[in-house]
Amino acid sequence: xKKYFPVQKSFLEKIITGKTSYVKAxxxxxxxxxxxxxxxxxxxxxxxxxxxxxxxxLLIPLTSGEIFFDGQNLTKLRSEDLRAMxxxxxxxxxxxxxxxxxxxxxxxAVGHPLEINDVASGSGMRKIVLDMLEKVGLSPPEKxxxxxxxxxxxxxxxxxxxxxxxxxxxxxxxxxxxxxMIDVSLRTTIINLMLDLRKELGLTYVFITHxxxxxxxxxxxxxxxxLGKIVEIGKKRRIFEDPLHPYTKAxxxxxxxxxxxxxxxxxxLEGEIPSAINIPSGCRFHTRCPFVFDKCPIEEPSLKEKxxxxxxxxxxx
Amino acid sequence: xxxxxxxxxxxxxxxxxxxxxxxxxxSFVIEKGETVGLVGESGSGKSTLGHSxxxxxxxxxxxxxxxxxxxxKNILNITEEEMRSIRGSKxxxxxxxxxxSLNPVKNVGDHFIELIQQHQPKCSNEEAxxxxxxxxxxxxxxxxxxxxxxxxxxxxxxxRIMIGLATALNPDIVIADEPTTAxxxxxxxxxxDLLLELRQKHxxxxxxxxxxxxxxxxxxxxxxxxYAGKFVEYxxxIELHRRPLHPYTKGxxxxxPNIELADQKLESISGSPPDMLNLPNGCPFWPRxxxxxxVCKRKEPEITQVRKNHxxxxxxxxxx
Numbered sequence: 001x002k003k004y005f006p007v008q009k010s011f012l013e014k015i016i017t018g019k020t021s022y023v024k025a026x027x028x029x030x031x032x033x034x035x036x037x038x039x040x041x042x043x044x045x046x047x048x049x050x051x052x053x054x055x056x057x058l059l060i061p062l063t064s065g066e067i068f069f070d071g072q073n074l075t076k077l078r079s080e081d082l083r084a085m086x087x088x089x090x091x092x093x094x095x096x097x098x099x100x101x102x103x104x105x106x107x108x109a110v111g112h113p114l115e116i117n118d119v120a121s122g123s124g125m126r127k128i129v130l131d132m133l134e135k136v137g138l139s140p141p142e143k144x145x146x147x148x149x150x151x152x153x154x155x156x157x158x159x160x161x162x163x164x165x166x167x168x169x170x171x172x173x174x175x176x177x178x179x180x181m182i183d184v185s186l187r188t189t190i191i192n193l194m195l196d197l198r199k200e201l202g203l204t205y206v207f208i209t210h211x212x213x214x215x216x217x218x219x220x221x222x223x224x225x226x227l228g229k230i231v232e233i234g235k236k237r238r239i240f241e242d243p244l245h246p247y248t249k250a251x252x253x254x255x256x257x258x259x260x261x262x263x264x265x266x267x268x269l270e271g272e273i274p275s276a277i278n279i280p281s282g283c284r285f286h287t288r289c290p291f292v293f294d295k296c297p298i299e300e301p302s303l304k305e306k307x308x309x310x311x312x313x314x315x316x317x
Numbered sequence: 318x319x320x321x322x323x324x325x326x327x328x329x330x331x332x333x334x335x336x337x338x339x340x341x342x343x344s345f346v347i348e349k350g351e352t353v354g355l356v357g358e359s360g361s362g363k364s365t366l367g368h369s370x371x372x373x374x375x376x377x378x379x380x381x382x383x384x385x386x387x388x389x390k391n392i393l394n395i396t397e398e399e400m401r402s403i404r405g406s407k408x409x410x411x412x413x414x415x416x417x418s419l420n421p422v423k424n425v426g427d428h429f430i431e432l433i434q435q436h437q438p439k440c441s442n443e444e445a446x447x448x449x450x451x452x453x454x455x456x457x458x459x460x461x462x463x464x465x466x467x468x469x470x471x472x473x474x475x476x477r478i479m480i481g482l483a484t485a486l487n488p489d490i491v492i493a494d495e496p497t498t499a500x501x502x503x504x505x506x507x508x509x510d511l512l513l514e515l516r517q518k519h520x521x522x523x524x525x526x527x528x529x530x531x532x533x534x535x536x537x538x539x540x541x542x543x544y545a546g547k548f549v550e551y552x553x554x555i556e557l558h559r560r561p562l563h564p565y566t567k568g569x570x571x572x573x574p575n576i577e578l579a580d581q582k583l584e585s586i587s588g589s590p591p592d593m594l595n596l597p598n599g600c601p602f603w604p605r606x607x608x609x610x611x612v613c614k615r616k617e618p619e620i621t622q623v624r625k626n627h628x629x630x631x632x633x634x635x636x637x
Contacts, residue, residue, distance in 0.1 A: 044501035044502065044503065045501050153359075153589040153590055154359075155589060155590075156589060183358040183359050183528070183590050184358060184528055184529075184530070184569065184572065184573060185358055185565075185568065185569060185572060185585075185586040185590070186585075186586070186589070186590070187572070188572040188583040188584065188585040188586075189585040189586075189587075191583070192583070192585060210501065210502065211502075212502070212576065213531075213573075213574035213575070213576045214574055216574060216576055217574045217581065217583060240576070250503060251502065251503065252576070254502045254503045254505070254506040255502060255531070255576050256505075256506075256529065256531025256532045256534075256535050257531055257534070257535065257575060257576060257577050258530040258531045258533075258534045258558075258570070258573050258575055259534055259558060259575060259577070260534045260535070260554040260555045260558050261555060261558070262535075262577055264577075266506045266510075268507075269503055272471055272473060272474075272504065273501070
C-alpha cells in the first residue's frame with residue numbers, strides 16, 4: 001500500500017519549484033492479518049500508522065496498492081459492493097470527546113448505524129442498543145440510553161464508541177489509539193473489553209498505538225513502523241524477547257518501567273524523526289542508527305525472514 | 318526551614334455548574350534537592366496544586382484557605398510584583414504543552430533575554446545574550462538558532478526551550494507539569510534525562526506532576542498519590558512499589574502494563590473517575606473500592622502514618 005499526500009503549496013511556490021512534493025505517509029507496506037487476531041501497528045509520530053488505519057477502514061483512498069479482505073479485492077469493488085464492505089469494517093478513534101456527536105444522546109448515537117442502514121428503528125432499535133450497552137459494560141443500559149456524551153467520562157465514551165462500532169456485526173475493527181486519551185485507571189477495562197468482544201463476536205483487530213507497553217499486553221503480532229515503512233514484524237513474544245531492528249531495540253529500551261528498582265539502559269538515538277517530505281536515502285533510519293555503515297544510506301533494505309514469522313528490514317540482519 | 322511548605326491548602330473552582338474543590342486541605346513539605354512525584358488522574362488536583370505554588374491558578378480558581386511558604390515567606394500574602402520576582406528565580410515551572418506556552422511572535426533568544434533582564438535589570442543585552450548561549454548549550458540547542466521562532470522547532474526542542482526557561486535563573490525548585498506527555502517515547506527519555514541532569518547540576522528540588530507511573534517510579538525518590546483533591550498515600554518510591562497500601566494505589570500498580578514482566582495479568586479498577594461536582598459522601602474512592610466498608614460511605618478518613626515516611630488515607634489502616 002502507498003499513500004502519498006501532496007504538500008499544499010502557495011501559487012508562487014508552485015511556479016518557482018515546479019514539482020509537487022509529497023508527504024510519503026505510507027510508503028509501500030505489505031502485511032496480512034489473520035482472522036481473530038490482534039495485529040498491532042506500533043511506532044512514533046509520523047510513522048504512518050494512523051494513515052494505514054484510515055486506509056484499512058476505507059476512509060481515504062490509496063495512492064497505489066491493494067487491500068484484500070476476505071478474499072475480495074476492495075480496491076476493485078464497485079461503490080454498492082464497497083458500501084456493503086464498510087459494514088464489515090469499522091473504526092474506533094482515539095478521541096472519545098470528538099468522535100461522538102455532542103448533540104446526540106447515547107441511544108441515538110449507538111443506534112444510528114442501524115437506522116441509516118435500514119436494519120432497525122424505533123423500539124426494535126432500542127432493544128438492540130440496550131443489549132449492546134449492556135455488552136460494553138454500561139449498566140443499567142436504560143440509564144445511559146438517554147444521556148449526552150458530555151455527561152460521561154472518557155472511558156464511558158469510548159465504550160459508547162465501541163458499542164457503535166460493533167452494532168452492525170462487523171468482522172474487522174481498526175482501533176486507532178483507543179485508550180491514549182483515557183485515564184490510566186480505565187485503560188485496562190477498555191482493553192479487556194475489546195479482548196472479550198473479540199472472543200464473543202469473533203472480531204479481528206488492527207490496533208494502532210505508540211504505547212509499546214499496551215502493545216505488549218494486547219497484541220498477537222506487531223509491526224513496528226518508521227517513517228512510512230514497516231521495519232520489523234512478528235509475533236509479540238519474538239519482538240519483545242528478540243528485537244532485531246536497531247529502531248525496535250531503541251524503542252523498547254525507551255519505555256519507562258513502573259518499578260523504581262529496575263535498571264534499564266536507554267539506547268540513545270541521534271537527532272529526531274526526519275520529515276516525511278524529505279525521506280533519507282537508502283534505509284530511512286540510517287540518519288539515527290547507532291550501527292550505520294556504508295551500505296545503509298545507499299540501498300533500502302527489504303523485509304527479510306529471520307526466524308519463524310519474524311521479518312526485519314535491516315542490512316545488519 | 319524547609320524549602321517549600323504547603324500548609325492546609327484548599328483551592329476551589331467556582332463554576333456555573335457548582336463548586337469544584339480541586340485541592341482539599343493539602344499539606345506537604347519539600348526539602349532542598351528532593352525529587353518528588355505527584356501522581357493522579359483527572360480530577361486529582363495535581364495540576365492545580367502545581368499552579369498554586371507559582372500562583373498561576375487559572376480563573377475561576379481561587380485559593381480558599383491555607384499557606385504556601387517558600388523559604389519562610391507565605392507567597393499567598395505577597396504582591397503580584399513580589400511574586401513575579403519569585404517566579405523563575407526561586408520556582409521554575411515547565412508547562413505541559415510547549416506549543417501554547419511560548420510566545421509565537423518572539424524569537425527564542427528574546428524569550429531568554431527578557432526573562433534574564435526582568436530579574437537582573439542591570440544586566441546588559443550583551444551579557445544576557447551570553448547567558449542565553451550558555452543555557453542553550455546546557456539544554457542541547459544549537460546557538461545559531463537563537464533568532465529562530467518557536468514554530469521552527471520540533472516538539473522535543475520546544476520542550477528543551479521550556480526547560481531552559483524554567484531553569485535559566487537557577488531556581489531552587491522546578492515544577493514540571495506533564496513535561497513529556499506530548500512527546501514521542503524516545504524524545505521523552507531524552508527530555509527526562511536532561512531535566513534530571515540539570516537538577517543534579519544545579520541542585521534543584523524537582524516536583525514532577527504526571528499520570529505516568531513509569532516516569533514517576535523511574536525519576537522520583539518520593540511519591541505522593543492524589544485522588545479527588547486529596548493525598549491518599551505518600552511514601553518513598555521503593556516503599557510505595559513494594560508495599561502499596563491504599564486500594565487506589567494498589568489498583569493503579571496492577572493496572573499499568575510493565576514491559577519487563579512476562580505474561581502480565583492486568584487488573585482493572587472498576588467504576589469511573591470522581592465527578593468533582595458530585596462527590597459521594599465519605600471517602601471519594603468508595604464507589605470503586607474493592608475493600609469498601611460501611612464507615613467509608615459515611616465518613617472521610619484522615620491520614621495515618623503507617624510507617625516512617627509512609628502515610629495513607631484509608632479506614633483499613635485507621636483513618637480516624
